[in-house]
Amino acid sequence: MASTLLYIRHMVCVKCILVVxxxxxxxxxxxxxxxxxxxELRDDAATIDWPRLRQCLEAEGFEILDQLSPQQRLVAQIKEIIAHLLATEPAALRSGHFSRQLSERLQRRFAYLSDVFxxxxxxxxEHYVIRQRVEAARCLLRESTLPVGRVARELGYSNLGHLSRQFQRETGTSPSEYRREQLTGVQDAATPAK
Known part of the structure; x- marks a missing residue:
């Protein structure tokens, strides 16, 4: 039996992988x-209910790409590298380090990679990297008890103020307020209704 390879647009984080x-x-x-x-699916393409698969993925905000262009393949590689760096070496996502690493790994000028992206x-x-770092911060704030300053260090931010500014711009709230809201929501959900 032949396996089936799919290319899916809008998969940008680890949570997307889990949802898909x-x-x-x-x-x-x-x-x-x-x-x-x-x-990559073990299933043969002929046995897949394509309309249903498309509908399910689109309901979650994803899109099956019938044919991936060279630019889309390059963007997928860039996203993989960003996800890998975020998980293993977040300090490498700082501007100068990141552009150099990305250029070296993909053997292309950073300006070209940035333009294609x-x-x-x-x-x-740059904005994509910021979004990914902020999303990682949201996960850590929601799922850990690490102090906000430690979250900033874990994600390679040079200081708490830098994380706070980016977090505020992306979410409309500060990291501390976000954590408080998450804790309040969890406590409210755990409190039985009278």
């Missing part, structure tokens, strides 16, 4: 590999 995997399993499909922008995704590479 969950949707595939719910449809009775067997994912062999789920990565940012790319899925912006044209394909509709937002700058």
């Amino acid at each position: 995997r969950e949707q595939l399993v719910e449809l009775g499909l067997v994912p062999l590999r789920v990565e940012l922008g790319e899925v 912006s044209a394909t995704e509709g937002l700058s590479l």
